[in-house]
Structure formats: structure tokens, C-alpha cells
Amino acid sequence: MADQVELFYAPQTRATGVRVLLEELGAPYKLNVLNFKLGENRRADYLAVNPAGKVPALRHGDAVITEQVAIYLYLADLFPEKGLTPSLEDPRRGPYLRWFVHMASCFEPALVDRALKREEPPQSMSPYGSFDTVMENMRAQLAKGPYVLGEDMTAVDVLWGMGLRWGMAFGIVPELDEFKAYTARFMDRPAVVKVLQEDQNMAKEQEDAAIHAGVA
Numbered sequence: 212m213a214d215q216v217e218l219f220y221a222p223q224t225r226a227t228g229v230r231v232l233l234e235e236l237g238a239p240y241k242l243n244v245l246n247f248k249l250g251e252n253r254r255a256d257y258l259a260v261n262p263a264g265k266v267p268a269l270r271h272g273d274a275v276i277t278e279q280v281a282i283y284l285y286l287a288d289l290f291p292e293k294g295l296t297p298s299l300e301d302p303r304r305g306p307y308l309r310w311f312v313h314m315a316s317c318f319e320p321a322l323v324d325r326a327l328k329r330e331e332p333p334q335s336m337s338p339y340g341s342f343d344t345v346m347e348n349m350r351a352q353l354a355k356g357p358y359v360l361g362e363d364m365t366a367v368d369v370l371w372g373m374g375l376r377w378g379m380a381f382g383i384v385p386e387l388d389e390f391k392a393y394t395a396r397f398m399d400r401p402a403v404v405k406v407l408q409e410d411q412n413m414a415k416e417q418e419d420a421a422i423h424a425g426v427a
């Protein structure tokens with residue numbers, strides 16, 4: 212298997228959190244940056260990697276992994292010595308998987324319905340129950356803190372740190388005390404500071420390139 216992973220990337224997207232995780236893991240990686248404004252994620256060469264035209268996507272040797280939750284799990288397992296993934300024998304392994312999948316199967320669908328002002332499905336039909344129960348579940352988990360699984364940070368905290376921060380920044384996730392305290396601590400991490408600063412520069416460069424190409 213190749214030593215280095217390749218991350219298909221765009222700034223200020225779900226790929227940002229994956230890059231933060233790579234930094235936290237000290238993993239060797241190469242970025243393959245796509246400019247959405249130039250439609251680079253819809254070009255045939257990228258659709259051959261991810262037919263959905265979305266980032267993040269990860270290439271490791273011949274394997275391509277899409278879906279941020281799968282990528283986080285894969286990377287944390289690739290570097291178990293970094294201590295960001297509970298082992299199969301660790302009693303935290305089940306809750307670790309639970310809170311990863313909760314993001315994709317409950318939190319994100321609830322946020323999208325809310326952002327689009329769609330009526331929530333009836334509770335019995337909804338994959339997430341209700342928006343309020345999703346928020347309350349997460350709040351109650353973080354109240355035990357300081358991290359999702361208790362005393363020690365794991366890879367799932369990078370996912371939730373990013374997800375809650377974006378959700379609050381877009382005014383969709385309620386600014387609960389537990390969410391604010393948790394994300395404030397997360398935002399202070401050197402890896403987060405570095406990646407968000409570089410994202411800002413990258414986003415500006417992409418904007419300039421789009422203006423230059425006459426598409427912005």
C-alpha cells in the first residue's frame with residue numbers, strides 16, 4: 212500500500228475536516244485541490260474518482276474512499292498508534308461508531324431539511340426522529356464531555372467539531388452552551404488554526420481564478 216494518501220479537496224467544505232484529521236494524525240498526504248467555481252469537480256477526470264462530483268474523496272493505493280465518515284474511520288484506523296481510534300476491544304468502540312454514523316444518518320439530514328425549510332417527515336418515517344431530538348442527543352452527549360467519548364479526544368471529535376461549527380455559523384444549529392464550549396476548544400487546536408487559515412487563502416485564490424476566467 213502506498214505510504215501517502217491523496218485527498219481530493221476544496222477549501223471550506225467537508226474536506227477541510229479530513230485535512231484537519233490528517234494533520235492531527237501527522238499522516239503523509241498530498242492534496243488534489245478542485246476549484247468548484249471553475250466546475251473542476253464536474254469534469255470527467257474527477258467524476259471517474261467520485262461520480263457524485265463531491266469532496267472529500269481519498270485515494271490510497273488503488274482504493275478510492277468517498278463519504279466523509281468512511282474517510283475519517285479509514286484514516287484513524289490506518290494510524291492506530293496515534294491514539295485517535297479506540298481498538299476493537301475498547302468498550303468505547305461501539306459509541307465511537309455510533310457518533311460517527313449519527314452525523315451522516317441523523318445530523319446532516321436534519322440540518323438539510325431545516326436549511327431548506329422543508330417540513331420534517333413524521334417522526335415514525337424520519338431517519339432522524341426530529342431536529343430537536345437530534346440536537347438534544349448531541350447536547351447531552353457533550354455535556355458529559357469534554358470530548359464526545361469522554362476524557363480523550365478521538366477522530367470523531369474532528370467530525371463533530373467541524374460539523375457543529377459550520378452548523379452554528381450558518382445559523383442552523385442552535386448556539387447551545389455545550390456546543391459553543393466544545394467548538395471553542397476545538398477551534399484552538401493548532402491543526403485547526405493552520406488548516407482554516409490555509410483554506411481562507413485557497414478560497415481567495417480560487418475566487419481570483421474564477422474572476423480571471425470570467426465565471427465569478
Ligand SMILES: N[C@@H](CCC(=O)N[C@@H](CS)C(=O)NCC(=O)O)C(=O)O
Nearest residue numbers: 224225264265266267277278279280
Ligand atoms: N455524502 C458526502 C457529502 C459530500 C458533500 O456534499 N460535499 C460538498 C462539499 S461540503 C461538495 O462536494 N459539493 C460540491 C457539489 O455538489 O457541487 C460526504 O459525506 O462526504
